[in-house]
Every structure is written in C-alpha cells, then in structure tokens.
Amino acid sequence: MKTAIKICGISTLEALDAAIEARADFIGLVFFPPSPRHVDGHAASALAMRAADRIGRVGLFVDADDALIAEGIKAGRLEALQLHGEETPARVAQVKERFQLPVWKAVSVATSEDVTRAESYRDAADLILFDAKTPKDAALPGGMGLSFDWSLLDGWKGRPGWGLAGGLRVDNVAEAIVRTAAPLVDTSSGVESAPGVKDAGLISQFCRVARAA
Template sequence: MPAIKICGIATTDALDAAIEARADYIGLVFFPPSPRHVDGHAASALAMRAGAGIGRVGLFVDADDSLISEGLKAGRLDALQLHGKETAQRVAEVRSRFGVPVWKAISVATARDMETAEAYRSAADLLLFDAKTPADAALPGGMGLRFDWSLLERWKGRPGWGLAGGLTPDNVGDAIALTRPPLVDTSSGVESAPGVKDPDRIRAFCKAARPAS
C-alpha cells in the first residue's frame, strides 16, 4: 500500500481529518498565488497541533533560500517539495543546504516529459509525477488535472516516486492498481471548493487508497 499525502492543508479541521484517516504526510503550501497558501504563523500553528502525528512537507515554487528557510522553521518540515522549474542543480543545492529530503515535482503530459525525470533522480529523494498545467496557468498544480497513467509503466516497482494530479476518492484505487506507486498525493481531489478541504473526502481518499487497512 502506498504512503498518502494530503496537500494544501490550511485549517485545523483538515489537519485533524488527515491524522484521523492515517495519512502519512500533509503538504503546507508556501506559494502566495495559491488558494492553499499558508504564512509562517499559520504553518507554525498547524505544525504545533500536528506534533509527531503526521509528516509535514513544504511546497515551494522557484523559491529562494530565505523563503525555504522560513518555511522549514515555521512548519517544522520533514521534507521540501520543489514544484516549480527548478533545475537538477538547484534541487541538489537545496538538499545539501537544508539537510532534509527533497521531493521534485515533474510535470507530465507526454512520454517526452517522463524523460526529464532521469535528470533529477540523483538530485532528489523522491520524484512526484504530476499533471502538466496549461502554459498560462497561474498555478503549477492543484487544478484537478490528470495525465495518462500508462506513461508510468517503466516506474512500476521502483522506489522513490509518487503519483499526483487529479487523484480523488473515486479513482485513487484504480490509479494504485495500474501504477503501483510508492506514494499518492491529492489536493483538489479532496476539496469542496478551491483551497477548501473537505474532511469527509480526506477520510474517503485514505480509505480508498488503503482498502484493506
């Protein structure tokens, strides 16, 4: 069974639902254009409430070291997720500088996009395959888009990657059966409106991702 990450947590109700449903990670978004953005104060409060109950991943988009450092401290982060156009060199620099695992989001629409993942394998601790958003989109993810999961065929059984992009309580079981990912990640798929997490959908997603648990 894959690990589960609920991204874009911004309220205590959503946090409590993720912990209750035994998700492995929450994602805290440090990107102001996102409706899921949290500032340092909110991140600190959520981290304090979470305690050791769940892992915390900070999402950053082409962020400088100062913003990453602030988010890392405020959210007591266990990992950093780079979701912009960061190069493999930048990913390696962030991992070396901050000393925590680094996840790199890979935007996917075609088989050619999958080829870019190889350049990041040695720089990142985990590659997160997410649906590519339109070129003029304001956000790099969290839009409910999905890509052709058959593109992940060669990644079946390999460690160090995760599946994101359009995952919902209704389709995550099929996604897991088809791709066998080590981790699944959802955000808009457990929302009632952009940025508004639905505790019932969080619980349903976790149940669907771990039907035997």
C-alpha cells in the same frame, strides 16, 4: 507494500485533524502566495504545533529562494521539501545540501518525454512526484484537478522513490494505485469542496479507499 498517502494544501486546523484522523502519512503545507492553499509563517507554525509527531510535514515551494525555504522549514517544522517549479537538478541538489532534508521534485507530465526528463533528477531528488502538466497560461503549477495518462509511467524504473499526483479523487485513486503501483499518492483539489477548502469527509474516504486498494 502499503501505499503512502499525502494530503496536500492543508491550511486549517480542521483539515489537519481530518488528515490525522484518516491516518494519512503526510500533509503538504503550501508556501506559494498565489495559491488558494498558501499558508504564512503564523499559520504554518500553528499547524505544526497541532500536528506534533502525528503526521509527516512536507513543505511545497515554487522556485523559491533559500530565505523563503528557511522560513518555511522553521515555521512548519518541515520534514521534507517539495519543489514544484522549474527547479533544475542542480538547484534540487543545492537545496538538499543546504537544508539537509529530503527533497521531493514534482515533474509535470503530458508526454513520455516528460517522464524521461525525470531521469535527470535521479541523483539529486529523494522522491520524484509525477503530476499533470497544467496549461501554459495557468496561474498555478498544480492543484487544478488535472490528471495524465498513467500508462506513461510504465517504463519508469522507480529509483529514486516516486509518487503519483494529478487529479486523484475518491473515485479513481484505487484504480491509480492498481494501475501504477505508486508507492505514494498525493491529492489536493480531489478532497476539496471549493479551491483551498478541504472536505473532512472526502479526506476520510480518500484515505480509506487508497489503503484498501
């Protein structure tokens, strides 16, 4: 089965065009001001207009309230919501019910207990995104180029849908797909020349390698 590809942290039209040209399946729009990949409503609207129906749009939110999520959905014409904070299963279910869109829940992984914790989101989330756990004093919950031990996912049954994030780059994404059989791979810093600055060449290479795995 083809592995879907998401390029997260798209914030410019040039990066969007590169993701579309590379035939990525999704882009991620980050609605989290501390992130160097943050987009405001104006930028999100311009990206959504340019994207049209050529690529899926996922909005990333970190412990956001309903008002911010609603603004992001409208501006980015979002097709799915990625919750990347400390949202509980109840909050995930609430967001899904409130906005009637698929909800992806990012789960930070460092140990097998973290993977087990993802079980609690089975009935609430449409997709679990396993990401690397960042240091406790980190300013951001992701997008730092960190990876985790993929063998921790060996016991995961795969329901609901799931994806793999955390330190994925051109030089390791094929191994990640072969090792985990992830239905979706998600990269952000792995296709950047600097924090928040996407590299069109790396996006192209990443997508080509992921599709060939």
